[in-house]
Amino acid sequence: MIPYIDMHAHMVSRTTDDYRQMAMTGCVAITEPAFWAGWDRSTPEGFEDYFRQLTDFESKRAAEYGIRHYAWLCINPKEGHDRSMAQRVIERIPKFLDHPDVLGIGEIGLNKNTKNELATFRDHVNLAMEHEQLILIHTPHLEDKKKGTRLIIEALQSDPRVDPSRVLIDHAEEHTIEMIQDAGFWAGMTLYPVTKATPARAADLVEQYGPERLVVSSACDWGESAPMGVPNFIFEMRKRGHDEALIQRMVFGNQAAFLSQCSKFVTPRVGGWAEDLAGVD
Numbered sequence: 352m353i354p355y356i357d358m359h360a361h362m363v364s365r366t367t368d369d370y371r372q373m374a375m376t377g378c379v380a381i382t383e384p385a386f387w388a389g390w391d392r393s394t395p396e397g398f399e400d401y402f403r404q405l406t407d408f409e410s411k412r413a414a415e416y417g418i419r420h421y422a423w424l425c426i427n428p429k430e431g432h433d434r435s436m437a438q439r440v441i442e443r444i445p446k447f448l449d450h451p452d453v454l455g456i457g458e459i460g461l462n463k464n465t466k467n468e469l470a471t472f473r474d475h476v477n478l479a480m481e482h483e484q485l486i487l488i489h490t491p492h493l494e495d496k497k498k499g500t501r502l503i504i505e506a507l508q509s510d511p512r513v514d515p516s517r518v519l520i521d522h523a524e525e526h527t528i529e530m531i532q533d534a535g536f537w538a539g540m541t542l543y544p545v546t547k548a549t550p551a552r553a554a555d556l557v558e559q560y561g562p563e564r565l566v567v568s569s570a571c572d573w574g575e576s577a578p579m580g581v582p583n584f585i586f587e588m589r590k591r592g593h594d595e596a597l598i599q600r601m602v603f604g605n606q607a608a609f610l611s612q613c614s615k616f617v618t619p620r621v622g623g624w625a626e627d628l629a630g631v632d
């Protein structure tokens with residue numbers, strides 16, 4: 352069994368059955384970005400409770416299944432459109448940044464490519480730079496994706512403090528992967544049964560662009576999505592006859608290389624149990 356790290360999974364929306372399935376199919380670590388819960392929160396305190404859930408509760412739930420759990424914090428792009436709410440949430444983030452399970456700021460980005468969203472995006476980038484954090488980025492859906500990805504790249508490039516090798520731009524697809532990689536950023540493909548990249552489309556993209564600065568994640572959430580996205584990708588790659596070393600790099604090696612840029616990330620000991628690893632109480 353190939354061990355894997357799911358870098359983008361919204362486990363607060365998933366059941367323990369999902370954790371069990373993920374553990375049984377080789378998942379050894381999960382990183383969970385803060386996101387839109389499917390409904391808008393009414394207060395900044397609501398976000399703070401969510402941050403406590405991500406940092407204090409979810410890691411314990413994952414550890415029951417031998418999975419090491421990390422988090423990324425932010426106000427998501429959709430709710431970030433409300434500038435007053437965004438500012439009040441962002442000022443609550445620094446006190447969580449020393450937590451041993453917090454790897455950086457994410458998933459920030461754009462939803463409908465509005466001016467407000469872009470202003471909130473820049474505030475988050477500034478926060479990440481001030482606190483030397485890794486960044487995980489959400490790119491918009493469907494017709495907004497190409498323009499949104501371009502706006503995000505331009506905003507990042509306008510800040511000389513941003514090192515592109517410390518930024519992952521996620522939900523990349525056929526029409527955005529090249530511009531992300533050409534600018535020196537990491538590209539992520541998120542595997543969905545219908546929307547976004549399917550495991551077969553992701554395998555096509557690995558064949559087209561190679562494994563450099565490219566990762567796959569399930570991005571499972573509260574909607575129609577698949578916590579088995581990464582094992583499905585592994586199956587697809589094997590079916591096509593790719594060697595195990597390439598597959599392992601796509602689901603474990605690249606993730607560990609990117610995440611290890613944060614000193615809090617401990618590369619999981621393959622075959623181990625999360626309770627053996629530092630940081631889980």
Ligand SMILES: [Zn+2]
Nearest residue numbers: 384386458570
């Ligand atoms: Zn997400």
